[in-house]
Amino acid sequence: MVIVEGVPAYLYLDEEYIAHHLGRRQRGYGRGGRQQIERDHAHIQTGVRHGYTLGSPIGMLIENRDWVNWQEAMASQEGRNQRVTRIRPGHADLPGAMKYGFHDVRNSLERASARETAARVAAGAVAMKLLEEFGIKLHSHVLSIGRVKANPPDQGAIDWDAVEESPVHCADSDVADQMMAEVDAAREAGDTVGGVVEVIAEGVPIGLGSHVHWDRKIDAKISQALMSINAVKAVSIGEGWDLLDRWGSEFQDVIEPVTDPDRPWQRKTNRAGGTEGGMTSGTPLVARFVIKPIATLHNPLPSVDLDTGEPVQAHFERSDVCQAPPAGVIGEAMMALVLADAFMEKFGGDSIPETKRNFEGYQATVGPRLRYS
């Protein structure tokens, strides 16, 4: 069950839109067997009437089709069980068992599974639909898989339809085959492979977030949201780590003179990734994250048994080989949730028309002080 709160009334929302994004999460080269079982669909239960939101919490139910195979092992009451004790390094197995006093690793294994990201994508789709009403669109693409790095076009020149068609969700069609070969090589070796993913939000108004409150800084919130995705180990905003060798004059995004009242505050570059002082700067928001090679290996690592502490091979069950392509879709959802929150905090309103009035009123003031406000 997914519950989304804070969505104003009169947002058009249909299940197909949400299903489209859930489907995107399930695709991608390197996914494992589970995605053949699941065909995710979020059934809207509350908060929407005749296609339009009511302002009340939106409840959605996503069926877990794999459940039939686990009814005994995961029964809420009595059921047959085969304990898992061969802990996997790199997963929630060991800290989860110690923290909760579990004797069966499955108790934390299932909850730590990225299956929960289906719920995030459903909630994120609602946030994306809200943001689209105000001209904000989100995309993602894979920058690298293992040792294969993409050389994508400039962000404004990316063909997003082609990225959707790419099995590895990559904007550089020249390296897609090499990325797939990298995944195949990992699969054949019984291994896994990670990658780097970029998430972009276009059409973001200037001034979302806060330079006043450390916990409301938009770059900090986006970082936390992306870092919370299973297996993400690093996040950067804009050029992030790439700026280490630049001087100040080479890094800042120089502001252009205002010539078009409808498009003030254009920048020559977007190295800062659309944030300054914890607020959006009006350029596209750009964040990258590193997703590690996942921990469940077909050719398992040496480990120890939870009961005895004796050496064993780590547990294996059906697993992905590479999760970078679907992780971009989850990243979009997480960025959308943060942006929608910041957007509603700034513009408020109980209905879309009211929020639009507030938004347009603000946008009319966003220009050189002496000319437009």
Ligand SMILES: Cc1cc2nc3c(=O)[nH]c(=O)nc-3n(C[C@H](O)[C@H](O)[C@H](O)COP(=O)(O)O)c2cc1C
């Ligand atoms: C889309 C996606 C799919 C994943 N699939 C698997 C998987 O099949 N097997 C696995 O062991 N981990 C998988 N993971 C990663 C684990 O959920 C994650 O490593 C685990 O929860 C431990 O958290 P940590 O890596 O952040 O420390 C996946 C992550 C994502 C984002």
